[in-house]
Amino acid sequence: MINLTINGKQYTAPKGQNLLQAALDNGIEIPHLCYHENLSSYGGCRLCLVEVTKGGKVELTTSCTYPADQGIQVETNTPKVRKARRLMMELILPMALNSPKIQALARELGAECLPSPSSKKADGCIKCGLCVRACEELVGANSITFSSKGSERKIVPPFEEESEKCIGCGTCVHVCPTGCITMEDLGRKRKLKRWNRVLNMKTCTKCSNAYIPTAQVDFYLNRTGDAALEDWFKVCPDCR
Ligand code: FES
Incomplete structure (x- = not known):
């Protein structure tokens, strides 16, 4: 100290x-x-x-x-x-x-x-890069990045196209200080408009609610190599 x-x-x-x-x-x-x-x-x-x-x-x-x-x-x-x-x-x-x-x-x-x-091109993003760092350092998905320089600098998915790397966890939504990244759950789909990303949702075997993107489940299973997690994700947190 x-x-x-x-x-x-x-x-x-x-x-x-x-x-x-x-x-x-x-x-x-x-x-x-x-x-x-x-x-x-x-x-x-x-x-x-x-x-x-x-x-x-x-x-x-x-x-x-x-x-x-x-x-x-x-x-x-x-x-x-x-x-x-x-x-x-x-x-x-x-x-x-x-x-x-x-x-x-x-x-x-x-x-x-x-x-x-x-202000003419304003879309709510202040280029603080919190979403980029959160995706890389907290999640480990690396699905968004800075592109271009100077006044053209922006945060985008690779090639500005829907990226398979985005697992739809919503960490970027939670850390964004301006609220310019939004996430919408529409039935069995989750949409992150800013990243042009639409994901399929996994449904709970007990209540049938769609509660987590399948890409997020697959990401955790691959990362941990823990097969027991597969059963864990069959049921949503509310029914567990
Ligand atoms: S430069 Fe320190 S919080 Fe942004």
Whole structure:
């Protein structure tokens, strides 16, 4: 453990833990959109900016990518930090104007919606990459990826076509901070519109409800090699 100062108060944190998590663990809020404690840090949204003083040098940096170190001083709410976050939010806002969560955060940070080229193509995705990292690091399916660069950068399935790699688990839906990835269960089919993916659902042998994509069951069976799981998946959680 190391000692560090946040907003003038002494705290301890595991050495190397990112500053954002160290602050959150100590009850200090820092706005963030592209960070999840169970995923690698990406530093994409830049809302988690803080001022760090180390060895006499002060720098404005993203707290989700900065490792906690002995004796550093962190300021999470200076005028410079607030201004930088507001400017970042003004870049993000036009991409997800209809997202209630983004609207609320923009209000909190004092950001206004300024005319931007991105607002014309806005589809709610802020390119935070949480869905990509969740699919890769939590699920292990690797079914979505970043494509193109600059203003054309987007998140898509490989070749922008329906990908067999997507198992329809919905992890991307749950981590998306803007709600722009949706999942719909229609009888025996599950649809993830954003990824052009339609999956067949497995039905429970007791209640006949469709409750999990067959691709997700197959994925678990292949991954674990545990044949006993086949019986487990015959019955839905409600009937188990
Ligand atoms: S949460 Fe740190 S850059 Fe997005």
